[in-house]
Amino acid sequence: MTVRTQPADLPALTPRQERPFGIYVHVPFCATRCGYCDFNTYTPAELGGANPDGYLLALRAELAKAAQALSSKREVRTVFVGGGTPSLLGVAGLTRVLDAVREHFELAPGAEVTTEANPESTSPELFDGLRAAGYTRVSLGMQSVAPHVLATLDRVHSPGRAPAAAREARAAGFDHVNIDLIYGTPGESDDDLRRSVDSALEGGVDHISAYALTIEEGTAMGRRVRRGEIAPTDDDVLARRFELVDERLRSAGFDWYEVSNWSKPGGECRHNMGYWGGGEWWGAGPGAHGYVGSVRWWNVKHPNAYAQSLAESRLPVADFEELDASTAHIEDVMLRLRLRRGLSTDVLTDGERERARIAVDDGLLDLKADRLVLTARGRLLADAVVRTVLD
Structure with a gap:
């Protein structure tokens, strides 16, 4: 990633109105x-x-x-x-x-x-x-x-x-x-x-x-x-x-x-x-992170630099990244699998479904009405379960 010496300009944001x-x-x-x-x-x-x-x-x-x-x-x-x-x-x-x-x-x-x-x-x-x-x-x-x-x-x-x-x-x-x-x-x-x-x-x-x-x-x-x-x-x-x-x-x-x-x-x-759960948010304040559409950004960290940027009528964005479909999918799986309501198998690739079945057989995931939910043991190993499904 390029190291910037000045605050970055955000690209045009395309909010997804259906998201909270x-x-x-x-x-x-x-x-x-x-x-x-x-x-x-x-x-x-x-x-x-x-x-x-x-x-x-x-x-x-x-x-x-x-x-x-x-x-x-x-x-x-x-x-x-x-x-x-x-x-x-x-x-x-x-x-x-x-x-x-x-x-x-x-x-x-x-x-x-x-x-x-x-x-x-x-x-x-x-x-x-x-x-x-x-x-x-x-x-x-x-x-x-x-x-x-x-x-x-x-x-x-x-x-x-x-x-x-x-x-x-x-x-x-x-x-x-x-x-x-x-x-x-x-x-x-x-x-x-x-x-x-x-x-x-x-x-x-x-x-x-x-x-x-x-x-x-x-x-x-x-x-x-x-x-x-x-x-x-x-x-x-x-x-x-x-x-x-x-x-x-x-x-x-x-x-x-x-x-x-x-x-x-x-x-x-x-x-x-x-x-x-896939919502969008604006992160305001020094060092805050935001995410709208496919763009994620983070503000400059120091309060003085933050205030100076805004005094110059610039958003205080230190840098940003645009998430491609693959990265967004990985993050969606990673986050939703940590929730009690779990993750629908419909969003997984064929390979991910196969690896999820292995995690089910190992007692790390339950399959409930086409949703994958961490078991009690799976919650202890949540990060490893996510890696198993994605890798």
């Missing part, structure tokens, strides 16, 4: 940097104490240009404000984010509007303000309730704050509240994870996401592993932890709908289902 359309807004600010995180985020020290007002003005300008680039009115079914730590913007800032979306797009009746939040930067007043602004869903980063696990992850919130924040969100009128968990942190025990799951459930949430810790190169945790200070968790232990989470949540009335996501009936994250 959402908007993702990336807020790049965090109070501190967690040791495991490789997201596009910046602390105040890294930005020289920059004021979020400049970001919010640039975001509004990008959304105006997004509406122009799409050239046809798109009804927005979902909005997801992620980060970073969106709750650092407070009620006023997050209201400005949603107002900017409404200014240039039409929200569908009953649209799902989510914001992520760090439990330590929330309060009953924040949740009341977000409900009044039009947010319908909150996603809280908890990760664990074990103090030593939080310390290893460099998380700054207190162990009991996330479920308390979830209860506050529910009291403010949020019907849909998610808690994120991470399992497999070095030093975590099975009992640590059980307590974390139980604590999340005590918050009265209707959705829980649980991800195995991935130790990325270039992060503080990655450097600790490389120096031999901590060791990654064994794959067999990760599998046992996944089964522990699944069993605990199913007994509490949750069911999986994607490999790493469980909800009560009706609590599924509709925005993420758009990603996994």
Whole structure:
């Protein structure tokens, strides 16, 4: 891929009107940097104490240009404000984010509007303000309730704050509240994870996401592993932890709908289902990714470069790619096979159907009314199952 020294110009976009359309807004600010995180985020020290007002003005300008680039009115079914730590913007800032979306797009009746939040930067007043602004869903980063696990992850919130924040969100009128968990942190025990799951459930949430810790190169945790200070968790232990989470949540009335996501009936994250189910979205903010028609693009990462591009009346696109039919097919299979509703065999090639039959015989996939669905064992090996079908 060509390395560009200036922002790229997007090719003409041809939206597929039959696909659901959402908007993702990336807020790049965090109070501190967690040791495991490789997201596009910046602390105040890294930005020289920059004021979020400049970001919010640039975001509004990008959304105006997004509406122009799409050239046809798109009804927005979902909005997801992620980060970073969106709750650092407070009620006023997050209201400005949603107002900017409404200014240039039409929200569908009953649209799902989510914001992520760090439990330590929330309060009953924040949740009341977000409900009044039009947010319908909150996603809280908890990760664990074990103090030593939080310390290893460099998380700054207190162990009991996330479920308390979830209860506050529910009291403010949020019907849909998610808690994120991470399992497999070095030093975590099975009992640590059980307590974390139980604590999340005590918050009265209707959705829980649980991800195995991935130790990325270039992060503080990655450097600790490389120096031999901590060791990654064994794959067999990760599998046992996944089964522990699944069993605990199913007994509490949750069911999986994607490999790493469980909800009560009706609590599924509709925005993420758009990603996994072939929808389109505009990604706004520094480093955000978008996908419309056959074009996928990503914005410049640094907030200053992002704002500068928009000040020059240019979309802040770092680069893009146009997906051919083969690549789009591969990604469609890869994503849909991770869903509980599975993948229709009609979309597979003859060779892929044959390899899928082998996975069925091996107990990794079930064939239900011409749809392939991961078995319990297959969910533990989801990436390998996808490779088997595609290769």
